Amino acid sequence: MLDKQLARHLESIRHQHELSLAEVAEASGVSRATLSRIERAETSPTASVLGRLCSTYGITMSRLMMKVESASPRHLLFADAKTWEDPETGYKRTVISPPTHDYAIEIAHGELPPGADVRYQKPPQQGLEQHLVLISGALNVSFDGADYSMSRLDCVALKLRGRSRFRNLGEVPASYLIINGQA
Incomplete structure (x- = not known):
């Protein structure tokens, strides 16, 4: 169900920006065929895509x-939060902030399986403030050429401007909080 809602929402965003599949493909580096399959809910997008x-x-x-989920009150039980899973790496991301668009901070929970490696070519917003807090496991995070090896309760605070990479080099899942502030 979440994949179908996500597909519809991605198509809606594309139309709101008045972009064709070809234009989004060129801007994002994701093939037109893949974009079409994602928007028709024939495939689930990876974290990288x-x-x-x-x-x-x-x-x-x-x-x-948040836009995919239905409106909810200011209090969100973790059991009711929606989880998205990357079909390629097994990375799971759960938005744990209530889906309220009036706040500048959003919090998500990430879980990266052992051996998983997730790469982003560029941030969703230039200068986005992001704090990562490792709850358990081990996590290697790379931003703009700098590497950070994280242990339990370590925190990395960044303003995203370039490529990023998340790797779990450990033998257990890496569980961490992702706190985003508006750029």
């Missing part, structure tokens, strides 16, 4: 996912 699309449209992945 979603990252490219979010960058093309100028929105964060959390904001994209």
Whole structure:
């Protein structure tokens, strides 16, 4: 169900920006055929592809996912939060902030399986403020050529401007919080 809602929403965003599939393909580096299959819910986008699309449209992945979910009150139980899973890497992302668009901060929970490697070519918004807090496991994060090896409760604070990479070099899932502030 979430994949179908996501597909419809991605198509809606493309139309709002008055872009053709070919124009989005050129801007994002995602093939026109893949974009078409995603918008028809024939395939689920990977984290990398979603990252490219979010960058093309100028929105964060959390904001994209919030729009897919139905409106909810200011209090969101974790059990009711929607989880999206990258079909390529097994990366899971759960938006744990209530889907309220009036706030500048959004919080998501990420879980990266052992051996998983997720790369983003560019941020969804230039200068987006992002804080990562590792809850458990081990995580290697790369931003703009700098590498950070994270252990339990370490925090990395960045303003995203270029490529990023998340790798779990450990033997257990890496569980972490992603806190985004508007650029």
